[in-house]
Amino acid sequence: MIKQLLVLVIAVFAFSSCSKFSKVMKSKDYEYKLKMADQYFVKKKYRFAQELYNDLFPVFKGSNRFEDIHYKFAYCAYYLKDYISAEAQFKSFLDYFPNSAKAEEVDFMHALCYYKQSPRPELDQTNTIKAMGQLQTFINTHPGSERNKEAQQIIEECYSKLIYKDLRNAELYYDLGQYKAAVVCFTTLLATYPDAPNADEFKLWVVRAQYKYASMSDILRQTERYTKVVEEVQDFQDRFPESKFLKEAERYLSLSESNLKSISQ
Numbered sequence: 235m236i237k238q239l240l241v242l243v244i245a246v247f248a249f250s251s252c253s254k255f256s257k258v259m260k261s262k263d264y265e266y267k268l269k270m271a272d273q274y275f276v277k278k279k280y281r282f283a284q285e286l287y288n289d290l291f292p293v294f295k296g297s298n299r300f301e302d303i304h305y306k307f308a309y310c311a312y313y314l315k316d317y318i319s320a321e322a323q324f325k326s327f328l329d330y331f332p333n334s335a336k337a338e339e340v341d342f343m344h345a346l347c348y349y350k351q352s353p354r355p356e357l358d359q360t361n362t363i364k365a366m367g368q369l370q371t372f373i374n375t376h377p378g379s380e381r382n383k384e385a386q387q388i389i390e391e392c393y394s395k396l397i398y399k400d401l402r403n404a405e406l407y408y409d410l411g412q413y414k415a416a417v418v419c420f421t422t423l424l425a426t427y428p429d430a431p432n433a434d435e436f437k438l439w440v441v442r443a444q445y446k447y448a449s450m451s452d453i454l455r456q457t458e459r460y461t462k463v464v465e466e467v468q469d470f471q472d473r474f475p476e477s478k479f480l481k482e483a484e485r486y487l488s489l490s491e492s493n494l495k496s497i498s499q
Contacts, residue, residue, distance in 0.1 A: 255282050264293050268303070275306050284310035301331050305340070312343065321347035342381045345369045349388055355399040366392045397427050404439065413447035434470070434477040441466045445486045449493075457497055463490040 258270045271286035287307040294300045308323035324344035328337060345368035351361040369385040376382065404419035420439040427433065444466050448459035467487040474480065 255285075258282075259285065259289065264290060268294070268299070271303075272306070275310065278313070280310040280313045284314065301327075301334060301336075304330060305336055308340070308343070312347065315350075317347045317350040321351075338376050338379055338381070341375065342372055342379070342385065345372050345385070346388075349392065352392065352395070355395050356402065359396055359399060362392045362395055365389075393427075397423075397430050397432075400426070401436070408439065408443055408446075411446075413443045413450065416443035417447060434474040434479050437466075437470050437474060438477075438479040438483055441470060441483050441486050445490060448490070453497070457494060460490040460494045460497070463487070464494075 258267060261267055267286055268290055271283050271290065274280070274283035274286065284307065287303050287310065290303060291300075291307070294303055304323070304327050308320055308327055311317075311320035311323055321344060324340050324347065327334075327340050328344065331337065334340070345365065348361050348365035348368050352359070352365055353361070366389050369389050372379070373382050373385050379385075400419075400423050404416060404423055407413075407416035407419055417440055420436055420443060424433060424436040424440065427436070430436070441463060444459070444463045448456055448463055451459050463486055467483050467490070470477070470483045471480070477483075
């Protein structure tokens with residue numbers, strides 16, 4: 235009974251709010267509508283505020299109030315998690331008001347909208363790449379901004395996401411037994427992200443995949459391919475002498491040298 239009463243109270247309140255908003259929308263008193271839009275914005279009723287600001291755009295465009303309306307209108311979309319619309323509105327704000335005191339903030343928010351559209355690592359990362367580019371542009375354009383630390387942190391997060399996606403894709407080739415393709419993918423991964431914190435792991439995967447490829451090859455090609463494993467391990471030793479994966483890499487070196495010795499006998 236209490237639950238039903240609570241639902242009824244919420245329904246009545248919602249109807250009352252919508253009814254009041256409908257009256258505001260129909261009003262021809264634009265000053266009143268703007269006042270109510272600002273109130274809705276402060277109260278975080280962004281859907282109501284957004285509709286009112288949108289209705290007031292042509293009324294106040296060109297006036298000294300338009301900047302604030304445009305600013306809040308963009309944030310309404312952002313807070314409603316409509317990041318595509320928010321990105322477009324923040325960009326529009328910068329086009330209208332490039333010299334605004336809010337320009338730096340809005341420029342950052344424009345870049346942040348791309349980050350907010352960045353999906354899970356296994357999906358297409360176009361927006362992740364765009365976010366990195368936009369945030370780096372922000373840092374370059376505003377070298378003294380207090381937001382640069384956050385921007386750099388987001389860029390690093392996006393970078394890690396791209397690495398994770400490419401690493402999982404390369405591992406898939408390995409898991410499917412497509413070792414030659416895996417060698418190519420892991421080698422490309424290392425070349426693309428040479429400064430990644432786990433670059434030594436990429437190199438170990440190259441060694442693993444190359445060893446598997448060699449071991450499954452025709453006897454006539456094994457000498458060439460085991461020799462390639464030896465070269466990859468030697469490169470590993472040179473590049474990552476302190477790696478925690480060094481012992482495992484050297485195990486493949488010993489196995490390959492042993493196999494080469496057997497083949498030559």
